[in-house]
Amino acid sequence: MAPIPKLLKYLGRSPWIYHINTGSCNSCDIEIVAVLTPRYDAERFGVVLVESPRHADILLVTGPVCHQNLDRVKRVYEQTPDPKMVIAVGACSSTNGVFDGSYCIDGPLDDVIPVDVYVIGCPPRPENILFGVVKAIQKLNALAEGEI
Amino acid sequence: MAKSGDGAKSGDGAKSGDGRRREIVPTITIPIGPIHPALKEPVNFRITVEGEEIVDVDVRSGYNHRGIEWLGLRRNWIQTLYLAERICGICSWVHPFCYTQAAEDACNIEVPERADFIRVIIAELERIHSHLLWVGIAGYEIGYDTILHITWQVREKILDLLEFLTGNRINYGMGMIGGVRRDIEEKHILKIDENLKYYKEAADQLINIGLHDKTIEKRMKNCGILPRKDALELSILGPTTRGSGVRKDVRQDEGYAAYGDIGVKAVVPQDILGSVTGDVFDRTVVRLVELKQSVEIIENALDMMPSGPVMYEKKPLKLIKQMQKESGEGIGMHEAPRGEVIQYIRADASDKPARWKIRSPTINNLLACRPMLLGDQIADIPIVVASIDPCISCTDRVTIVERDEKRSKKKEVLFTMQELRGRFKRKVFV
Numbered sequence: 088m089a090p091i092p093k094l095l096k097y098l099g100r101s102p103w104i105y106h107i108n109t110g111s112c113n114s115c116d117i118e119i120v121a122v123l124t125p126r127y128d129a130e131r132f133g134v135v136l137v138e139s140p141r142h143a144d145i146l147l148v149t150g151p152v153c154h155q156n157l158d159r160v161k162r163v164y165e166q167t168p169d170p171k172m173v174i175a176v177g178a179c180s181s182t183n184g185v186f187d188g189s190y191c192i193d194g195p196l197d198d199v200i201p202v203d204v205y206v207i208g209c210p211p212r213p214e215n216i217l218f219g220v221v222k223a224i225q226k227l228n229a230l231a232e233g234e235i
Numbered sequence: 236m237a238k239s240g241d242g243a244k245s246g247d248g249a250k251s252g253d254g255r256r257r258e259i260v261p262t263i264t265i266p267i268g269p270i271h272p273a274l275k276e277p278v279n280f281r282i283t284v285e286g287e288e289i290v291d292v293d294v295r296s297g298y299n300h301r302g303i304e305w306l307g308l309r310r311n312w313i314q315t316l317y318l319a320e321r322i323c324g325i326c327s328w329v330h331p332f333c334y335t336q337a338a339e340d341a342c343n344i345e346v347p348e349r350a351d352f353i354r355v356i357i358a359e360l361e362r363i364h365s366h367l368l369w370v371g372i373a374g375y376e377i378g379y380d381t382i383l384h385i386t387w388q389v390r391e392k393i394l395d396l397l398e399f400l401t402g403n404r405i406n407y408g409m410g411m412i413g414g415v416r417r418d419i420e421e422k423h424i425l426k427i428d429e430n431l432k433y434y435k436e437a438a439d440q441l442i443n444i445g446l447h448d449k450t451i452e453k454r455m456k457n458c459g460i461l462p463r464k465d466a467l468e469l470s471i472l473g474p475t476t477r478g479s480g481v482r483k484d485v486r487q488d489e490g491y492a493a494y495g496d497i498g499v500k501a502v503v504p505q506d507i508l509g510s511v512t513g514d515v516f517d518r519t520v521v522r523l524v525e526l527k528q529s530v531e532i533i534e535n536a537l538d539m540m541p542s543g544p545v546m547y548e549k550k551p552l553k554l555i556k557q558m559q560k561e562s563g564e565g566i567g568m569h570e571a572p573r574g575e576v577i578q579y580i581r582a583d584a585s586d587k588p589a590r591w592k593i594r595s596p597t598i599n600n601l602l603a604c605r606p607m608l609l610g611d612q613i614a615d616i617p618i619v620v621a622s623i624d625p626c627i628s629c630t631d632r633v634t635i636v637e638r639d640e641k642r643s644k645k646k647e648v649l650f651t652m653q654e655l656r657g658r659f660k661r662k663v664f665v
Binding site: 107108109110111112113114115116117118120121124125126138139150151153154155156159163184185186188189190191192209210212 | 269270272275276277297298299300301302303305306309317318321322323324325327368371383384387388391394404405406626628631
């Protein structure tokens, strides 16, 4: 793995994250908050949870896409400036998880918007989520250098 | 983001009162949510303001509806248990606890006494983690991030303990119909004792911060007041109603599982502060004192826990076979960190439930937002909404209410379950 500063050359700073809840059960969401709080403390890398998709580089999406949230997820994706990375956090947004087969679910997420990194787990551990973010930065870097 | 308020209506607001003033200050409707940084979950609030003052509140939910009850009726008893666990990630013990109680009630399964005590211990550990989480979120909502970081750091220790006891930080997978899947052994008890000691000190510290910190006092006192009368009329549950001085707690009133043996008393602010205002501060104090109460309950439970088996039947398939022979109705209840959860199950001599109904506390508590917010300031919206500790993922599976614009603008149409089923059939399966 290339060192982080080299990975961030393309962005010029640490990646900023926007979190979308598309109807998850909260467990992935509280693990995302746990990533930002003292035990795991992603903010020491400069990874910040921003309050608008227009400021974000990486979208963390949790939950199977519930029918009422479908348009909103698409709209948030369109509002995020390029280059952007989408991380599907948790089993639900990756594969629908236990809710597969329900009448009001339009997921998994990659049916709705393009997904770059999948973080599997119900819920994934905070370390996994951080690792997913690092993977997304690597992909961003590879895109910039024309490797993909 | 959503604060721009695209729904601006200049109106003279056909309400009684000073008409002239309303012409000068038009009412504006501010939509908050479903995707909004102040809300961790998708729910939509439409707040009508007159200047800075809130004059009307409307809540729309349904953004988190995953059709869990419907799915539960198509899976067998054990699979549905894991579905119940994923109703909510914060209270991921509450729903399986209720579900197993209801299923045992419906199918006449007897739970070993030791399992009841283990269930209570896990439930109280979860209450500690949930209340700490809430205190952090409340700190974040009033712009006091220090509180968020302190409480979440304290909270990590209980997640470690839960992981040690059950094998997972969240979604423990501990429940089983007729008992629990893992026993609490000697090594576990040592770790629990060590943690309880830590949490006693932490709770004292947090109560000290909560009662005496100036920032908390200024932002939370006399804001989002819910009078006792409204709390009773709207049937508000959990710490929200106890914050208004109503002694309502299922653990005290019903004494299910091992709570009857342990003895629990509802925490109300008049016992702690001497008086009740029913504001956000009172609710915060109730939650902080409940941390201490939970520690005491766990200590008592560990002392009183009898020895013996923890499961009625170890083989799941054998259990399902037995449940197939039974038919009946059952109710499970639990005082979740947010209030009373009730689940109803009807068994129809098959390998899956014939009817499964979940009533979670937030559906009642969301109604409290209106009396709390009326007359308050815009800046108070996040903390007042957070003060009921809303859990939208628990909520969005109840009757759908829709406004019928053609018939009457203000009339809300309530569907019966029969009509709803017909609706879903038409829309989805044909």
